[in-house]
Amino acid sequence: MTKIAVVALGGNALTRADQSGTCGEMMANAAAMAMAVNDVLEAGWRVVIVHGNGPQVGNLALQQEATSMVPAQPLALLGAMTQGLLGSLIARAIDLLRGRGTAAALITHVTVDPADPAFESPSKPIGPFFEPVEAQRLAARSGWVVQPDSGRGYRRVVASPWPTGVIEIEALRTLVDAGHLVIAGGGGGIPVATTDTCGVIDAVIDKDRAACLIAGQLGAQALLLVTAVDRVMLNYGTTTQSDLGTITADEAARYLEEGQFPPGSMGPKIEAALRFLAEGGELAVVTSPALLATTLTGSAKPAGTRIERASSQTGRVR
Secondary structure (H helix, E strand, O other), X not given: OOEEEEEEEOHHXXXXXXXXXXXXXXXXXXXXXXXXXXXXHHOOEEEEEEEOOHHHHHHHHHHHHOOOOOOXXXXXXXXHXXXXXXXXXXXXXXXXXXXXXXXXXXXXXXXXXXXXXXXXXXXXXXXXXXXXXXXXXXXXXXXXXXXXXXXXXXXXXXXXXXEEEEOOHHHHHHHHHOOOEEEEOHHHOEEEEOOOOOOEOOOOOOHHHHHHHHHHHHOOOEEEEEOXXXXXXXXXXXXXXXXXXXXXHHHHHHHHHOOOOOOOOOHHHHHHHHHHHHOOXXXXXXXXXXXXXXXXXXXXXXXXXXXXXXXXXXXXXX
């Protein structure tokens, strides 16, 4: 039986916090991500990559602000542009390792409910960080909502509703069955209303939620959530901080309920993992690129955090 793993990469994995987002920077970052994903392919898995686009779509929005010579495009179409941009970079990086035509980037639309309460409470950060005065100036000029993010400054925030369906799911399934690595749901997918097959909606979908949805609809066995840390932590930043190795879904849900995973950082990943497992998935992984394959296979150490529906070995790695 062919095993399928859906890998969720953050947009900040392709434009890092200390970078401006040049082509050279993004190409180098894509090459590093391709190496990590290649290890998963070598372990015998078929792979679908879902990537974020927060830094890139925010930069495109800023570019639009810089000129009035061409018409501005809605946020949803800026998301479509990043699907092509980042999909191309990732596909080329994979092909350089495994041969031309191995990877295929699929423009992907996801349905969202126009009544989703997320439209009333924008929360998804996009673009660069600003000092408070500059952030307020841009908000007043452009009608943005801005909020502090991670103690590093202010960022623009936009609506991020839950995706409810993937329009191109059958095309995606065909490509996976044919043996291609597929980059799909880029930026979480281009949001369209459930009641409208043509119009797009201004929002940015969380890539972990989109990856969870795609994994469920493909019947994938594993959901791999890539982050900057090797393992999920309990009591982060305190003297009792500890790392999580292999845990059950019940344990992860309890920690989430206790407030161990903040909504602005690890929370969405754990929520996506739990939904995936509740809907029939076998394994969710949260770890850094370097530990992706070893954590998935469970065959070697060091490894990241594994969340299983049931596990014979659970506990903390100190």
